[in-house]
């Protein structure tokens with residue numbers, strides 16, 4: 146009891162601290178840059194650019210170039226290979242994070258350290274404080290669909306795993322989860338179980354065992370929550386049997402999970418009966434989450450950007466429970482916090498925490514051509530961004546990244562005190578492009594959503610989708626891959642294909658289509674389960690399921706994903722819209 150009281154977070158103090166920081170965001174940014182450069186001024190990288198100990202923004206921008214991951218890769222590789230000198234950071238780096246690299250199919254290495262752990266915990270606490278003000282929770286538990294990725298040791302002896310895995314295995318994570326009243330209801334053996342199918346099954350089972358205590362259902366990205374309840378639909382009778390008999394299904398073969406679960410499972414026919422009846426009483430699984438977890442207050446996870454297409458399904462499972470969209474961050478560090486959790490996910494914005502890193506923004510001026518900025522970009526500072534404009538995000542963090550292009554496009558929606566509130570727009574490099582056309586991930590998402598309304602008339606849904614700019618034909622053409630929830634007839638799919646082609650409104654696309662400089666759009670229908678295979682492929686490569694994002698556009702070098710796609714096509718249609 147005493148321990149709980151001591152640990153409990155003073156949410157009003159956290160909010161007050163955020164208010165103070167955000168009121169003077171410009172000064173806080175300068176101080177943050179100074180701290181980063183003081184700690185790392187003697188590194189090979191900063192010495193190379195002749196900063197000579199200066200720590201002010203003007204000198205920093207004049208000396209140090211804006212870079213991409215590719216530019217820093219050789220330095221990061223030397224660190225991973227075990228070179229001990231101060232290459233990017235003053236303090237040695239002992240851990241590497243693997244960021245998803247979904248488009249080109251190759252995970253990227255980024256340095257990870259205690260400072261990133263510190264800022265992650267700060268982010269969790271700030272976000273929780275705002276959330277809890279609107280949706281207070283008690284001292285219950287969270288059903289968190291979180292998974293460890295493959296962990297390995299680099300050639301130089303550094304631990305390497307996805308950023309979320311690096312966070313979960315840090316002692317601070319559990320402490321913070323207790324402080325924010327959402328300890329995970331699954332034991333560590335389930336989170337770190339190795340096989341994600343086993344972990345997912347046991348997360349569901351733990352959630353059911355603690356069903357009265359579960360107050361929050363969450364994951365990093367919304368996709369994992371949807372995947373969890375889709376799996377529930379398949380395995381629910383087995384879960385009920387496990388609860389009734391107090392024994393674990395033989396499908397779970399991991400010894401460590403078996404013994405951890407044995408401590409939780411006792412025969413409970415009454416609970417089994419309750420769950421069984423609740424499931425039978427549902428219509429097409431609508432409202433499954435509140436039915437299973439009667440004290441849940443909300444569903445929580447990143448629901449913006451490439452997660453938006455899963456919202457419909459998530460809303461179906463959540464019934465009347467609110468969906469709260471989580472914060473904005475990356476393996477490279479956190480950026481902004483959702484301080485308006487009451488807004489629907491489609492409108493979520495992220496207020497930048499000005500002491501978490503040093504931020505710059507390259508203006509894109511709502512001009513898609515500017516997405517491929519030529520020459521030296523002219524970024525502006527955090528407090529200089531303008532409402533309504535789009536920018537590419539540049540990060541300088543406490544873990545050895547200096548003026549690093551994150552690859553994301555954001556739009557400034559407003560200011561909270563003097564720090565901007567950002568809306569996530571899309572990944573910058575996810576671009577369908579054949580000649581003068583340019584369609585972003587967002588354009589693709591909108592086109593797919595438009596065509597999906599035709600399917601909805603027949604009670605069918607798009608399970609997932611991706612795309613390809615196919616240059617192997619003359620002229621090149623867009624290929625859209627769909628996995629759908631049931632069988633649609635040819636006439637309907639041909640209509641969907643035409644609708645997709647007409648839904649790309651970019652002037653470059655429309656004019657190219659009219660003169661056949663871009664060929665008819667092709668819709669390829671995939672076998673059920675194809676996107677599951679794609680996810681498994683990324684997990685094999687070291688991705689964590691809870692960090693997984695379906696690649697919305699497959700790059701030409703992503704041979705493995707291209708192979709999976711082409712081996713699973715059942716039907717294909719060419720547009721006759723032009």
Ligand code: AMP
Pocket residue numbers: 244245246308447448449450451471472473474475476477551552553569571572692
């Ligand atoms: P990762 O490469 O796994 O570290 O993922 C980081 C990327 O996920 C970011 O650069 C964004 O593109 C995306 N992301 C992270 N948070 C959000 C968010 N709240 N909304 C939309 N996309 C996000």
